Amino acid sequence: MRYHIPAFHAPGIRCIRLACAAALCVLGARRATAQQAPATAADSAAATPSAITAGRTVFHGQGTCLICHGANLEGGVGPQLTAHEWKDAKGGSYAAILGVITKGVDGTAMVAHPGGISDDQARQAAAYVWAVSHGKAKA
Numbered sequence: 001m002r003y004h005i006p007a008f009h010a011p012g013i014r015c016i017r018l019a020c021a022a023a024l025c026v027l028g029a030r031r032a033t034a035q036q037a038p039a040t041a042a043d044s045a046a047a048t049p050s051a052i053t054a055g056r057t058v059f060h061g062q063g064t065c066l067i068c069h070g071a072n073l074e075g076g077v078g079p080q081l082t083a084h085e086w087k088d089a090k091g092g093s094y095a096a097i098l099g100v101i102t103k104g105v106d107g108t109a110m111v112a113h114p115g116g117i118s119d120d121q122a123r124q125a126a127a128y129v130w131a132v133s134h135g136k137a138k139a
């Protein structure tokens, strides 16, 4: 015996289902951004315009970052470095990003000081990645 449930097809119900889907969407988006901490004074102080510019050169040059993370930080073999839920560099702060670049992630292709970059170049790359991921600079 087949049951016909007219209420399920009623426009009112469809509206409620749509509203639920929209609410879930909004919650999902909020959760994603919650994983990236807002800019702090320390972040902004480290990411000076000259550090960001130098970091862009390191990222696309000696650091070889673009091979794994993409020329526009869109990701590839490695994760995207635009705004996202940071896995290793928790919260996506400048300090957390710098920590990953200088220490690497054990057992992965993310080695410490990729391309043999210096500490200075690591700081510049971190400033660049932080600035792009926080909408403070273009890739």
Ligand code: HEC
Pocket (backbone or CB within 6 Å): 058, 059, 063, 064, 065, 066, 067, 068, 069, 077, 078, 079, 081, 085, 086, 087, 088, 089, 090, 097, 100, 101, 105, 108, 109, 110, 111, 113, 114, 117, 125, 126, 129
């Ligand atoms: C050979 C590939 C490769 C190169 C080159 C590389 N990375 Fe990575 N990177 C990875 C991988 C893979 C991960 C993710 C590791 C894991 O599985 O957790 C990662 C993770 C990261 C993260 C943490 C992302 C997160 O979500 O927390 C940052 C930041 C990062 N890389 C920055 C850089 C920078 C800057 C450079 C250049 C100086 C660079 N990487 C060079 C492969 C690479």
